[in-house]
Amino acid sequence: MSKNSKKLPYKDHFLYKILNPKTIAIFGANNNLLTTMGSMQLRNIRSGRGLDNNIYPIHPRLEKVQGYKAYKSVLDLPIVPDMAFLILPTNVVPEVMEECGKKGIKNLLITSGGFRESGTNGIELSEKIDEIAKKYDIRFIGPNCLGIYNGWYGYPEKEKAYFNTFWPYVIPQRGNVSIVSQSGTIAAQIFWHAKEMGVKISKSISVGNERNTDMVDCLEYLKNDLQTDVIGIYIEEIKRGKEFIQLAKNVTPNKPIVAIYAGGTEAAIRSIMSHTGSIGGSQKIYDSVFKETGIISTDLILDFLYYLRTLSFAKSYNVFPKGKRVAIVTDSGGSGTMMAKMAEVYGLNVPEFSNSLKAEILELIPPTASANNPIDVTFDVNFINLFYKFPKILMKSGEIDSIIVYGVFDFDEVMDTIEKSGMIIDEKMRSINIMVDNAVLKPIKRLMKKYTVPVFYAGPFPYKYSWFQKFISYDVPIFELWDHPTKCLSILTEYSDYRLMFTNPKQ
């Protein structure tokens, strides 16, 4: 994010307190971090650096839980916590909830499963917790949820804290993408890959059975949240259809929404029933809802992550392509051809260049190379041309709206290998690592903003390699392999078109 200072949270909503509790009571954590989910969740809350000593474990027997004094009952607490977090067997939930109500706690997070997704007894229990919530004016998330994550916990008072109640411990970079999910996995287990590929997360909310807080509540919050520019949702069922559609229509012109609808087939609907107890609907209905509301949809988790990352980049730097004309620059004929094909399959154009533009390009490439679109520089070690000069010429020409560059290698690794082969690499060569920062990554970002032309880079290395992580650290879109740049550019171009239909889109 370029201007963190302006990214204030939206406070005028009950979800603000749930995402930013100053004090918390936790039920179901002990000292066994290996096999007890609640213990892992407490461990992660501790790691977030925000709550310090304001954590109150409730435990029937233990004196201390993970270093904190434990209390036998929530009623014994010396303060009234902002929130209680229940990771408990289903049957004790109503009783504990009642006590929380008596204590005056207004916000709950209920992880426990076994409610309506488990049949008749579960439905009774669900109705019981509804009543208790009503009686004590409680708002809660769940039951049957995995928890929440807030990368901006306590901001701006706290600079680098986060709030993670999930059991996975990995934390992606902080950013402008928020997730609302009817599956805990899509809310939390995507974090390993999000971190690896650079999807920067603001909030992630696992809404579970949505008994009290549903997707519409979350979208209402995120619509106004300055820390959120892009929203990803995972849907098994939409409970308040009319409200959802109306709200989504209001959100998408300014904040793109990417959705996975996991139902629509027989086995999927059966799976949904046993997962959250919802009744999934036909794919057709959902497709028409997505179309009507301008929601971008996919069935694939990798596309979901890529689309979120792409839109996050575009929103952060206000780089929305003005049209469908994509230029492809590559040091490899095969990947160039494959991308040219897929760009057209996905609805983009790969136009031929004017003669004057071709002439300009020809000055920079070897005689065996091609100045057509795709530009194929063939084997050429001048990566400043490939990464920077061609994109610059193309932007200036006004003949294209977006650019894909293929040919990012991990040159550190290349040089390491060369050195191992017996050749001495001098300091000057080693400095290309730093040179690429100043001669490529910083200036290309300026150019992207200036011309509103996105440049997507790709190469044959997995993300783990340092040069790929370097691009990610600069927020310059980088792709391992060459399948996704075209797909993402097509999604971005469509969304750019869509937002222009609304007058004065905020940026």
Add this chain to the structure above:
Amino acid sequence: MSKNSKKLPYKDHFLYKILNPKTIAIFGANNNLLTTMGSMQLRNIRSGRGLDNNIYPIHPRLEKVQGYKAYKSVLDLPIVPDMAFLILPTNVVPEVMEECGKKGIKNLLITSGGFRESGTNGIELSEKIDEIAKKYDIRFIGPNCLGIYNGWYGYPEKEKAYFNTFWPYVIPQRGNVSIVSQSGTIAAQIFWHAKEMGVKISKSISVGNERNTDMVDCLEYLKNDLQTDVIGIYIEEIKRGKEFIQLAKNVTPNKPIVAIYAGGTEAAIRSIMSHTGSIGGSQKIYDSVFKETGIISTDLILDFLYYLRTLSFAKSYNVFPKGKRVAIVTDSGGSGTMMAKMAEVYGLNVPEFSNSLKAEILELIPPTASANNPIDVTFDVNFINLFYKFPKILMKSGEIDSIIVYGVFDFDEVMDTIEKSGMIIDEKMRSINIMVDNAVLKPIKRLMKKYTVPVFYAGPFPYKYSWFQKFISYDVPIFELWDHPTKCLSILTEYSDYRLMFTNPKQ
């Protein structure tokens, strides 16, 4: 591969010598490994451990090239090399080729570009090298190719040598997948990912402009090569259509072929013209060729790698599903639902289980879990159940033909994190790393072979994590994220059906 000893190469074909030269002359290498492609290629040939001192660089000025005595002309060599490798400016190729012919060299590899793909002068040059080849009875690969890779160089005399004339230095594990590609990138730059995700390569041939050796020649060789079970091809144009179709029909019942056809759109055809000088055709024509010949096709490089890996596994262990009924076992409702949906979208069935099978499953899962298909064990740390017991019960039931298990984590990393949080992990817990070898990976492979039911595992970690690499080292199919298991299972199931149409398929 289980029985390397039987994997003898096919020798009765000119490509055998090109893939296994005992002596080689190389033009275009020097001592600058950083900017000269030929130098990198020589470095890689040296690394292959097979050729030892039987490498003869030809260089007009240098006395020594990378430690080898250099010769001014091929005519000065003390022996007649099995092969010459030309990485030279286009215009000198005919002259050097003429000298190679005079010397008596019968096999050439010509990397140089600038032939027919560059217009009139290139076409003349191409015809010239045709003539020289005819005159001296030379077979060559290229021009405009990147080279070749043979993971089984000199086998079985040489146990662990390889022959890599590409410039990328990374080497995937040796296996049973061979690639023939009209793009050097698809032949060579996929190696980083192939290594990471466990696509085990036998040979990879970049055929370039196919002036003398084309895809049909390569398929003829690979059809008979015992070191090849699965073939991946990248096509921009098929030159000998009739022969290709006839041969492919013969190959696919025993050795599946996965193809990328990169043409079919306007920009792609233009790109192909400047890449290899071929004229691409309509997608329809290629689709019907693929259908007629039983070739599996895709437009995506990641799918290409996944399909090859899947078929490589199935061929290596003879695990072909007998039908479309897939069971999904997961510790995550969301990924289970998404996979159930996609399995059906891709044409598989996700059947409900019989009551007796459900009863058996219910004994092993928590009360909040689901015994339907998908089986959702919810949060349960008993991964022996998840990874092994459920698959075993499902196989024995006879109610399903293939299985997907979601829930592979890197438990070493999980335990490291727990230890950092202050809990002491005892040796017993640490031993799950070894336990999974003996209690899951070894026995599940036996079961897969016994029941011919493939089990595909998936989890939320990127491949780089050690538990994912552990599964790969056992050749047990593992997937990062959950998009590809269903897709790959559907491809495998379709291929299993296809091969049954032919009597007595070899295994």
